[in-house]
Amino acid sequence: MRRRRVSQDQHSGPWELSTMQDEAEIQARWVEGHEAREQIIELRRRVFTGEQGFGEDMVHHERDADALHLCAMSGETMVGAIAAYLYEPGAPELADLRLPKVDGLSVQIGKRVELAEYRGRLVTEQLGTAMMRQICESLRPARFFLIIRGSHRRLADRYVRRGFVRHADIGSGDDAMTVMVVEGREAMEEFYAEHRALSKRAASDGRRLTVPSLVRFLADSGRDDLLAWNTLMTENNYLEPLSLTDELPRLAAQGQMMIAEQRPRLAATPFPPAPASLLDIGTGPGDYLAAVAKEKVLSGYRVQGVEPSSQLLARARSAFPELTFRRGSAYATGEPDSSHDVITANFLFVHLSSPDLALMEMARVLRPGGLLYVVDVNDDSFRGPDEIRSLVEAHDRHYTGDRTVLTDLPRRAGEFGLVLERRFATTLRNTGGPEPVLGQDEILLGRREGWSLLSFVRSQKVAEDMFQEAEEYYFRTGCEISLDIETQVYRKQAAGEE
Ligand SMILES: C[S@@+](CC[C@H](N)C(=O)[O-])C[C@H]1O[C@@H](n2cnc3c(N)ncnc32)[C@H](O)[C@@H]1O
Structure with missing residues (x-):
């Protein structure tokens, strides 16, 4: 049987701790897949294929067009980006990843990327924290997951510290990947508490990249049906x-x-x-x-x-x-x-x-x-x-x-x-x-x-x-x-x- 290929997740470097001196120059922005497609693809290509030796498939994700993209901009230049891919219950990709049915939205966080000269400044780290916090508040998902591949699988512990658990190891050799998951009411509540606390800590440390409202973005782009109206x-x-x-x-x-x-x-x-x-x-x-x-x-x-x-x-x-x-x-x-x-x-x-x-x-x-x-x-x-x-x-x-x-x-x-x-x-x-x-x-x-x-x-x-x-x-x-x-x-x- 031919398996659907689920786009892989990739990270542009370790999360290093450093103080961000010139964050004021960087602005966070939600963008629609079609609106900034070229810039996002260009950024991924430069980092994933240009610097890190991955193939062209690493640059794309089948659901990019409908994803929520959060980008860091320095003027008109995109210097970092991260994406959230939304899956309704029953989406075939979930079964491919051996993710059992849950009652609600599954959100894959992926394609985290930043330009080399911005690494170590916690730009995409802050984007990711704010993104997950805002998704928890307004989309109320039942699960987050991410996929790590190849040599990056050794970074699994880092995600464990953030509340993910190792769910499945799939494939072998160059195609091997690990699926990391957070799900279940208690784990999701703890995950939200942790990300809210991290956002606040970043703000009080003066390391604050202000991330605009996801609710505002969804309403302005006519996608407010994604909000968790029934639950809220x-x-x-x-x-x-x-x-x-x-x-x-x-x-x-x-x-x-x-x-x-x-x-x-x-x-x-x-x-x-x-x-x-x-x-x-x-x-x-x-x-x-x-x-x-x-x-x-x-x-x-x-x-x-x-x-x-x-x-x-x-x-x-x-x-x-x-x-x-x-x-x-x-x-x-x-x-x-x-x-x-x-x-x-x-x-x-x-x-x-x-x-x-x-x-x-x-x-x-x-x-x-x-x-x-x-x-x-x-x-x-x-x-x-x-x-x-x-x-x-x-x-x-x-x-x-x-x-x-x-x-x-x-x-x-x-x-x-x-x-x-x-x-x-x-x-x-x-x-x-x-x-x-x-x-x-x-x-x-x-x-x-x-x-x-x-x-x-x-x-x-x-x-x-x-x-x-x-x-x-x-x-x-x-x-x-x-x-x-x-x-x-x-x-x-x-x-x-x-
Ligand atoms: C602490 S009480 C305050 C009641 C009143 N305003 C007062 O000052 O005496 C909080 C109120 O908010 C209501 N509440 C909770 N969640 C709400 C929501 N999502 N929308 C509107 N009201 C809500 C509660 O039912 C409760 O009546």
Whole structure:
């Protein structure tokens, strides 16, 4: 039987560690296969056949035309590239690679290549990390795989350290190849956590090659059917691990504190004049929206809440019959284009797997000039002893949402025409020591109340064991912990605005 040939993967060199001095000159760009075909082929040919002695077949992949290509550009010159090839369940190539059926998309990462003079600068390393992170967030694949051939098979351990397992050795001699795979819910979650952590580490080391939004690219190129709509529409990372009996009183207490904290922020925000309409996304039991709707600055507004959970929706409708609540998700609100003057997202963003997709939906629904008003915690602002910090970090690493998403939200929102206009932070402080003198943007919490700030941590199995130890430490010592609540106000640019 004639076997279909699956294009091979190849790498342009070892991943060396070095600091990138002149990264500012390099820009990352998603491109369509047909758009940059010649440049990509030319780059591969130069490296694979010119430098590394591979044959012409190494330069091509049968699925290049439909692949997602992420390239590094220095001016108009392509200096690096990597590709992701997407396979639906049942694709014959998967059987050829002895990959069993999985329920969802399989993504092959391959054709990683960079010009010799750019090696050692982590260019394609960063492209690969960002690519896999963004694919996890918005395409929600069931599996990643890659193929390594010939002498590069000795590099298999490097991929093992990244979460891949050696799946199959196929062929012999010059044709021998190793298929490396990540699959299964737990392994994929760990893989995502690792790639998200790596992206953040690169950013905080100043080694950051900013990779634009894959969601934006797919929407602009008319390929948004690739996004994992079905999975994302049914997802609720917030509710999944919770008991509502415990959570509703916590949320109500949080709402009361927040309305006091928000009053001056709301008053200082230039909301469009009434009559106007406000859409609150992820509205929950409705208490907070009902309280906000009474604020003077929003009087005369039509107010509506959107919530995906039937339980919370029923609770909101019965508690506040005077308000309108609809079922919907942050990714698909069901609202018409340009239909609202203000969108609020209160403690929503940290629970989303795909913040970019939510930003795109919000930008669609807002009128030009309208405001997106985001309030959320940011764990990057956490201050406290290592005993408690490590608990927060363990939780955050494994949470499918992202409790530090606000740090990079202004850049991400900018890709959807949402420009940050105002940013406020309130520090929630708590100490077992002498009462501190508080700054203007600080709130002092009681000792128990302060600990309840961290109650979310219990929802992660990995943090369960650490929780008791940290709790004991917290109440035994007079340690101080603090966390910021951030308010970010964005304006949707009008057409033609820079
Ligand atoms: C922490 S609660 C905040 C509720 C309310 N905004 C408040 O501040 O009291 C998070 C809310 O986001 C909702 N949520 C979770 N995932 C969502 C999604 N993908 N789209 C819209 N809402 C979502 C949850 O059901 C929940 O109501």
